[in-house]
Amino acid sequence: MAERPTTVTETLIADVALGPVHAEWDADRAVTALYSEHYRSLVRLAALLVRDVATAEEVVQDSFVAMHGGWRRLRDSDKALSYLRQSVVNRSRSVLRHRVVVDRNAPKPAPDMPSAEHGAIALLERSAVVAALRTLPPRQREALVLRYYGDLSEAQIAAAMNISKGAVKSHTARAMIALRSVLEREA
Amino acid sequence: MNTLNRDYDEVLRRALRAAAESVEPSGDGLERIRARLSGPPLLSFASAAAWYSDGAMRFTTWATPAIESTVKAFRSVFDRFKPGGTYYRQSDRRFGWLRPLAAMGTAIFVVAAGAFAIMTLPQAISSSGSSFTIFPWTQHSHPGGGSGKSGLAGSGSLLPGHSSSLGPSGGSSTTAPASAKCKSKISKTGSATPSPTISTSTSPSVPISSSPPVSVSPSVTPTPTVTPTPTTSGSASPNPGSAGTPTAPTTPAAGNGVVDSAATNPHAAVMVPSRSSTPTPCPSPTAKKKSSPPLT
Numbered sequence: 001m002a003e004r005p006t007t008v009t010e011t012l013i014a015d016v017a018l019g020p021v022h023a024e025w026d027a028d029r030a031v032t033a034l035y036s037e038h039y040r041s042l043v044r045l046a047a048l049l050v051r052d053v054a055t056a057e058e059v060v061q062d063s064f065v066a067m068h069g070g071w072r073r074l075r076d077s078d079k080a081l082s083y084l085r086q087s088v089v090n091r092s093r094s095v096l097r098h099r100v101v102v103d104r105n106a107p108k109p110a111p112d113m114p115s116a117e118h119g120a121i122a123l124l125e126r127s128a129v130v131a132a133l134r135t136l137p138p139r140q141r142e143a144l145v146l147r148y149y150g151d152l153s154e155a156q157i158a159a160a161m162n163i164s165k166g167a168v169k170s171h172t173a174r175a176m177i178a179l180r181s182v183l184e185r186e187a
Numbered sequence: 188m189n190t191l192n193r194d195y196d197e198v199l200r201r202a203l204r205a206a207a208e209s210v211e212p213s214g215d216g217l218e219r220i221r222a223r224l225s226g227p228p229l230l231s232f233a234s235a236a237a238w239y240s241d242g243a244m245r246f247t248t249w250a251t252p253a254i255e256s257t258v259k260a261f262r263s264v265f266d267r268f269k270p271g272g273t274y275y276r277q278s279d280r281r282f283g284w285l286r287p288l289a290a291m292g293t294a295i296f297v298v299a300a301g302a303f304a305i306m307t308l309p310q311a312i313s314s315s316g317s318s319f320t321i322f323p324w325t326q327h328s329h330p331g332g333g334s335g336k337s338g339l340a341g342s343g344s345l346l347p348g349h350s351s352s353l354g355p356s357g358g359s360s361t362t363a364p365a366s367a368k369c370k371s372k373i374s375k376t377g378s379a380t381p382s383p384t385i386s387t388s389t390s391p392s393v394p395i396s397s398s399p400p401v402s403v404s405p406s407v408t409p410t411p412t413v414t415p416t417p418t419t420s421g422s423a424s425p426n427p428g429s430a431g432t433p434t435a436p437t438t439p440a441a442g443n444g445v446v447d448s449a450a451t452n453p454h455a456a457v458m459v460p461s462r463s464s465t466p467t468p469c470p471s472p473t474a475k476k477k478s479s480p481p482l483t
Contacts, residue, residue, distance in 0.1 A: 028224075031217075031220060031224075032217065035216065035217050035220065039212065039216055039217075040211075040212055043210065043212040043216075044207035044208075044210045044212075045207075047207065047210040048203060048206065048207055053210050053212070056210070056212075057212050057213065057216060060212075060216070061216060061219055061220050061223065062234060064220045065220060065223050065224060068220075068224055091234075091237065094234075094236060094237030094240060094241075095236055095237070097237070097240045097241075097244070098236035098237060098239060098240035099236075100240075101239075101240045101243045101244060105243075127202045127205060127206055128202075129198060129199055129202035129203070130202055130203070130206045133199075133203075144199065144203075145203065148196065148199045148200045148203050149200070149203040149204060149207055176195060176199075179195070179199070180195055183195075
């Protein structure tokens with residue numbers, strides 16, 4: 001726990017940064033507290049997954065709404081944050097799946113008419129590493145983002161992705177090999 | 188190798204953080220969440236996208252092979268029956284003469300079926316109808332009772348030439364005097380309820396049930412068109428050639444005319460039921476119709 005760079009990774013881990021989220025809080029107060037502590041990091045996580053800031057905000061807001069609805073089941077800060085992460089990952093998958101369908105069927109826009117999110121995507125993909133990350137399969141990309149941006153453990157990644165720890169290791173290792181090959185090819 | 192992996196880890200971590208820090212969410216996120224929580228449950232973009240993507244993928248998975256197989260089937264049918272197709276060229280050598288023959292046979296069948304339908308349809312309609320006749324010219328005239336459905340078709344015919352009873356003459360042209368008088372007699376001797384058929388056929392101005400047909404109604408003039416031609420007795424039946432011979436009022440042939448028309452026309456028997464509790468003998472022109480059972 002002490003080795004984990006919590007000062008850099010914002011508050012994706014429900015530890016001292018969040019403070020006590022009391023079980024006796026109602027759903028509105030829990031949403032407010034979790035929003036003030038985790039909203040930005042969750043939006044950034046979603047933006048890394050879906051490569052779109054507005055969609056990432058939508059995804060995170062939907063996750064908060066869903067958490068508000070299921071607060072009676074959660075009643076715990078750790079459970080709530082884990083639920084939010086898992087919800088963000090699942091909804092980001094759905095968005096990517098929808099985007100695949102749209103890209104397959106819809107006509108592509110003209111190159112001289114960039115969309116509104118084009119600037120944000122370009123900002124995200126300035127780095128060659130992020131561009132190489134984009135070439136990875138979705139599960140491998142999720143594993144890398146949760147591992148290296150969220151600084152989550154394998155168990156937390158497994159819980160967020162709803163897979164086993166072995167699958168997390170496998171996805172991470174394959175993703176690193178593929179990323180390295182892409183970066184070396186570009187270099 | 189480990190140091191290389193560690194280098195890659197650090198490179199990846201820095202790159203991801205640098206990319207993430209460039210993302211700044213809008214400040215009204217909490218207000219949006221609260222608006223969603225307070226308002227009705229709207230279908231958000233993400234959930235709609237998820238729903239649409241799942242539905243679209245399922246539909247395309249199901250519909251693509253179905254559409255392809257349908258198109259393939261239509262294409263094979265078209266290739267089979269198009270004039271320059273492979274199947275046509277192969278079958279043209281031996282069975283090419285079957286194609287015009289089949290076309291001719293089909294055309295003949297269609298024409299014959301249409302003609303048969305046109306010929307049989309009016310008869311079917313007229314036989315199925317009870318009181319009104321749509322095509323009165325398809326009926327056969329019967330001797331002794333005027334037209335075959337004189338009691339009904341004459342009064343209820345839709346054609347103006349055949350509606351002889353509605354005019355001021357009271358159906359003097361087509362209604363047989365014998366049958367009309369017989370009807371009147373039946374109404375007089377029978378039950379008190381008048382028959383609407385009789386009232387329209389004799390005279391609209393005179394109540395039928397209480398008036399004798401001969402004296403009251405001037406419309407019951409005998410006409411040669413309705414008088415029966417085959418007479419066996421010869422005494423009571425009027426001659427068709429003798430127009431205006433007043434045989435009907437004096438002889439009881441009027442009642443017999445009803446019996447004749449009822450015997451020959453089942454619809455007339457239906458429309459004049461149980462008029463005469465005591466059947467009055469109406470002398471029939473035919474001996475066979477004398478022995479017909481009385482109306483009940």
